[in-house]
Amino acid sequence: MSNHLEILISIPPLLQINAGRKDQAQHLLPNVPEIEQIKPSLFTRLTLRKDMKPLDLRACLILPDGKFIITDHNKKQLLLFSNDGFFIRKVVTITGYPYDACFVRNNTVAVTLELTYQTTMVDIVKNKNIQTIKLSHYCYGVASDCKTLVVS
Template identity: 70%
Template sequence: MLTTLKTAKEMRTLIIYACLILPDGKFIILDYNKKQLLLFKNDGIFIRRVITFTQSPYDACFVRKNTVAVTLGPANQTTLVDIEKKTNIQTIKFSHYCFGVASDGETVVISSNSSQSTRVNLNDMSHTILKGVEGVGRISLLQRNIYGTIHLENKVCCYDSTGEPLWTFQHKDINSPGGITLDMNGFVYIVSSKNGSIVVVSPDGKTCKTILSEADGIKHPYGIDINKKTEMVIVSSIISEDIRNYDTAFVYKI
């Protein structure tokens, strides 16, 4: 473990739906409670509020340069945010609920958690429906493949770039999977919410191993992200026993 994001007393009502490691090592968290993006230094010290949304935000991912994509759930929208200028660059409208989001810098994939998913080409903003990627919650991309979790079925799935299923994995250690991310070698990191753990699935989707658990101080984790170059991973966690539970995030070296 390297650091913990440090939040002031007045911020201790956070509900972290997503946590990101930016290319420069800074951190972004998406707070569902107050509908805001927050920026932290490399050492975990809070810098500033980036932006506040009028709609409920559900997920976020880094896109490219200073841009982060944020899904706005029942509004059927995803917005692109410039984190330096603290402004919305563009709002993309969809025909379905916007839940999970992932990007490879050239495209953005939006999952709905109940129906179809869509890939958006960032160059011409054209939409492609991914018919095979249905009912998927959180998602991640690697080498054009799409990886996702199906929360209610305790499944981890892998699809090719067109949405064709490649493999599905289930294991007793994966219970109510939430956030998902991958390292540079293709290992899939899953938040197992009900187990209070982080489980790694092999690139072929055949085996898994628990690497972090409640014994490491993690409680009710949900968001996760990896910086593939620095091999750092960030995981959101509840750290208060109080009824007004608030979240922070832990940063680890793989």
């Protein structure tokens, strides 16, 4: 596996439409349930200490080992919870306001910093910021497939 991480940025989003050809086949998709047909169920409940309240949560992600990371926007921090929802520890305090987060790879989480034109990479085992990526636009959503990082 390469140690390089690609960053794709598209502002404004690009959209390409193929009008198709007469000899193309139609691909039939199975029926997808409408929102009214989806029945939500409680997966787990996160348990906070009383001295931690109130939190301004902007993102929650499930790590590959089943633990949870949440961002606290007002206190500028990442918090780690166990797979059964109990608070483990504060991972790191961040210089900007965290907006979104995603798992990248190898104990690394990417966190977008609202209004600062930055995304920071955090090592959640060593509890430290390992890299800050400066961009030319506000950073809101972030996603990764372990090879590519996409920031919107």
